[in-house]
Amino acid sequence: MKKPHLYAPGPTPVPSEALLAMARPIPHHRAPEFEALLAEVRAGLKDLFQTTEEVLLFAATGTGGMEAAVVNTLSPGDTALVIRGGKFGERWGEICEAYGIPFVSIDVAYGKAVDPGLVAAALAKHPETRAVFSTHSETSTGVLHDIQAIAQIVLKTPTLLVVDAITSLGVVDLAMDAWGVDVVIAGSQKALMLPPGLALVGVSRKAWAVVERSRLPKYYFDFVAERKNLVKNQSHFTPAISLIVGLQQTLRMIRSEGLQNVFRRHEQLAAAMRAGVTALGLELFAERPTPAVTAVNAPTSIDGSAIVKTLRERHGVTIAGGQGSMKGKIFRLATMGYADPSDVVVALSALELTLSELGYPSKPGEGIRAAQVVLAGMSNA
Amino acid sequence: MKKPHLYAPGPTPVPSEALLAMARPIPHHRAPEFEALLAEVRAGLKDLFQTTEEVLLFAATGTGGMEAAVVNTLSPGDTALVIRGGKFGERWGEICEAYGIPFVSIDVAYGKAVDPGLVAAALAKHPETRAVFSTHSETSTGVLHDIQAIAQIVLKTPTLLVVDAITSLGVVDLAMDAWGVDVVIAGSQKALMLPPGLALVGVSRKAWAVVERSRLPKYYFDFVAERKNLVKNQSHFTPAISLIVGLQQTLRMIRSEGLQNVFRRHEQLAAAMRAGVTALGLELFAERPTPAVTAVNAPTSIDGSAIVKTLRERHGVTIAGGQGSMKGKIFRLATMGYADPSDVVVALSALELTLSELGYPSKPGEGIRAAQVVLAGMSNA
Numbered sequence: 001m002k003k004p005h006l007y008a009p010g011p012t013p014v015p016s017e018a019l020l021a022m023a024r025p026i027p028h029h030r031a032p033e034f035e036a037l038l039a040e041v042r043a044g045l046k047d048l049f050q051t052t053e054e055v056l057l058f059a060a061t062g063t064g065g066m067e068a069a070v071v072n073t074l075s076p077g078d079t080a081l082v083i084r085g086g087k088f089g090e091r092w093g094e095i096c097e098a099y100g101i102p103f104v105s106i107d108v109a110y111g112k113a114v115d116p117g118l119v120a121a122a123l124a125k126h127p128e129t130r131a132v133f134s135t136h137s138e139t140s141t142g143v144l145h146d147i148q149a150i151a152q153i154v155l156k157t158p159t160l161l162v163v164d165a166i167t168s169l170g171v172v173d174l175a176m177d178a179w180g181v182d183v184v185i186a187g188s189q190k191a192l193m194l195p196p197g198l199a200l201v202g203v204s205r206k207a208w209a210v211v212e213r214s215r216l217p218k219y220y221f222d223f224v225a226e227r228k229n230l231v232k233n234q235s236h237f238t239p240a241i242s243l244i245v246g247l248q249q250t251l252r253m254i255r256s257e258g259l260q261n262v263f264r265r266h267e268q269l270a271a272a273m274r275a276g277v278t279a280l281g282l283e284l285f286a287e288r289p290t291p292a293v294t295a296v297n298a299p300t301s302i303d304g305s306a307i308v309k310t311l312r313e314r315h316g317v318t319i320a321g322g323q324g325s326m327k328g329k330i331f332r333l334a335t336m337g338y339a340d341p342s343d344v345v346v347a348l349s350a351l352e353l354t355l356s357e358l359g360y361p362s363k364p365g366e367g368i369r370a371a372q373v374v375l376a377g378m379s380n381a
Numbered sequence: 382m383k384k385p386h387l388y389a390p391g392p393t394p395v396p397s398e399a400l401l402a403m404a405r406p407i408p409h410h411r412a413p414e415f416e417a418l419l420a421e422v423r424a425g426l427k428d429l430f431q432t433t434e435e436v437l438l439f440a441a442t443g444t445g446g447m448e449a450a451v452v453n454t455l456s457p458g459d460t461a462l463v464i465r466g467g468k469f470g471e472r473w474g475e476i477c478e479a480y481g482i483p484f485v486s487i488d489v490a491y492g493k494a495v496d497p498g499l500v501a502a503a504l505a506k507h508p509e510t511r512a513v514f515s516t517h518s519e520t521s522t523g524v525l526h527d528i529q530a531i532a533q534i535v536l537k538t539p540t541l542l543v544v545d546a547i548t549s550l551g552v553v554d555l556a557m558d559a560w561g562v563d564v565v566i567a568g569s570q571k572a573l574m575l576p577p578g579l580a581l582v583g584v585s586r587k588a589w590a591v592v593e594r595s596r597l598p599k600y601y602f603d604f605v606a607e608r609k610n611l612v613k614n615q616s617h618f619t620p621a622i623s624l625i626v627g628l629q630q631t632l633r634m635i636r637s638e639g640l641q642n643v644f645r646r647h648e649q650l651a652a653a654m655r656a657g658v659t660a661l662g663l664e665l666f667a668e669r670p671t672p673a674v675t676a677v678n679a680p681t682s683i684d685g686s687a688i689v690k691t692l693r694e695r696h697g698v699t700i701a702g703g704q705g706s707m708k709g710k711i712f713r714l715a716t717m718g719y720a721d722p723s724d725v726v727v728a729l730s731a732l733e734l735t736l737s738e739l740g741y742p743s744k745p746g747e748g749i750r751a752a753q754v755v756l757a758g759m760s761n762a
């Protein structure tokens with residue numbers, strides 16, 4: 001017997017509450033029962049996004065939500081500012097290119113967080129910038145950018161701040177209205193504890209004024225048409241019904257735990273994971289780590305891909321390797337969404353065994369011991 | 382107790398084989414187990430689409446697949462021919478408009494099928510037409526267009542034939558390669574017996590040559606990038622994992638029944654349904670009916686919306702009303718995907734009771750009796 005353990009930065013484990021709800025006979029999306037469900041989901045999403053505006057739902061994965069944000073905020077001739085410090089920051093640039101939108105980029109070394117001062121300087125130099133596109137939690141490097149500081153800068157300008165919060169929403173604080181973030185994009189298969197296929201997009205009042213005039217081509221991802229239906233507990237097109245049924249359950253779980261408690265849990269699990277890998281003599285890749293996923297430098301003597309492979313094949317533990325130029329150099333362990341202290345302990349145990357099997361010198365139990373110290377702090381908190 | 386019975390033309394009932402498979406712990410989409418599953422699904426989709434080319438998968442509903450077809454086959458300056466005879470045909474025109482593509486339209490009266498001769502005439506007059514966009518089974522009117530005849534015309538030209546087969550694939554014969562259809566779009570929540578959220582797009586060799594040069598903007602819906610990954614049993618972006626897990630199951634069910642038997646079953650269930658409603662003195666709306674959904678004129682004395690409402694509230698039966706200008710005038714009963722003779726009998730029984738409750742004169746059992754005659758023919762076939 002080898003139980004499957006999933007530590008990928010998406011998809012993340014889906015709790016049985018959601019799996020079983022989604023296994024019920026499918027409702028029709030125009031039936032009154034589904035309208036009532038959608039009304040509850042709308043309210044839950046506003047709480048989660050910390051906004052009073054509607055959160056739009058699209059049957060798509062996170063990248064679809066990102067493209068939707070670009071085509072709904074920009075028009076031909078507009079220019080953008082793109083913050084790039086990993087695969088997902090770079091994706092913003094790729095989408096702008098696909099739509100012929102010229103952009104200035106702030107390129108941050110992998111593993112580093114962007115200096116908000118650079119955003120201020122770039123906007124001062126290019127005040128015509130229509131939108132700043134940033135990542136919050138950069139899944140490819142494990143870095144958390146300081147969106148609150150960036151928002152304070154962008155807030156004072158007519159420019160919009162559009163944030164990929166795909167692995168930050170429901171993981172760390174992201175007070176959309178209070179901070180002044182204009183578009184927030186999330187995906188179902190992260191802290192929302194669901195299978196992939198649902199993109200969620202929060203849109204600020206400041207952004208709506210721009211969205212209503214935006215002229216980049218769009219049809220499936222039309223914010224105005226979607227909101228018009230959503231306020232009537234309807235969707236413009238057939239929605240991802242089963243995922244919305246599951247979302248009702250996971251939003252209830254988040255509400256029951258309390259959003260601030262959810263943030264604390266994520267931070268403490270990640271702190272325990274970081275303490276564990278550090279105690280094993282490994283180095284963290286991210287200078288300013290996101291609690292969503294812990295990126296670790298592979299020991300110089302071992303290919304990171306071998307760690308991923310051994311964890312999976314010998315221990316039933318699925319983690320992620322490095323992407324692009326980081327392939328083989330780092331590995332990534334997520335404790336996002338449906339995760340508790342037992343997950344940290346299992347991951348570190350399997351990692352210790354794996355490193356030992358690959359010839360890396362480590363004292364059995366050292367990683368777990370360090371994590372326990374952090375977790376004990378949690379129970380005293 | 383009131384059991385739920387779903388006769389909507391999407392979503393359709395999901396068999397427990399798929400529901401339970403999707404309720405298992407979610408696999409990671411880059412794990413070897415999922416690659417093996419995707420290899421099986423790719424083969425099953427080629428059989429279902431009757432093509433040797435790859436069938437692309439997008440985490441989106443059918444409309445996303447339609448937009449994908451437009452942006453991957455056309456470039457700025459291209460023109461199109463759009464066949465419109467209902468809400469879904471009109472959708473092709475709306476998508477072309479969103480992307481600034483001028484088009485000639487063939488407008489067919491609701492309830493009628495397009496005359497293929499008009500397509501030949503339009504292409505003769507506008508030989509520069511890059512693509513013909515048509516619906517196969519027009520869900521809003523219950524009409525089946527003769528795609529085989531249209532394909533014979535388009536095949537002889539450099540123009541592409543792009544077909545919305547969202548409620549025809551897996552319902553009626555659609556021999557993509559043999560007929561020469563260039564792009565075929567399907568959705569998961571119809572004959573594929575799954576929740577919505579997966580668009581499937583078959584692309585012919587003739588179309589690929591055009592797709593590779595197409596210049597309308599796209600990122601999420603990029604055929605070339607998707608195929609490049611798919612042939613390695615990968616996806617460009619995170620796929621709709623749970624739906625693909627379910628698809629493995631429903632493709633096995635289709636394979637086990639045999640595709641030609643699946644078509645025969647749909648035709649015989651629809652024939653029984655048509656016989657039943659006709660025996661009740663009702664008229665069919667569609668001149669050339671699709672087996673996917675039976676569109677029925679509401680009796681002049683009764684608002685069609687009342688029939689839909691009574692069926693749902695008193696009998697637990699969900700059907701669809703008319704859309705747009707057909708609202709209240711027609712109602713629609715689908716026996717698509719996971720449907721057998723018992724579904725026809727239950728629907729007709731509930732419809733007879735409903736009509737009686739609404740004051741329409743009908744003899745109890747007349748509709749079911751007529752359906753039984755057709756169904757008996759089925760068992761002798």
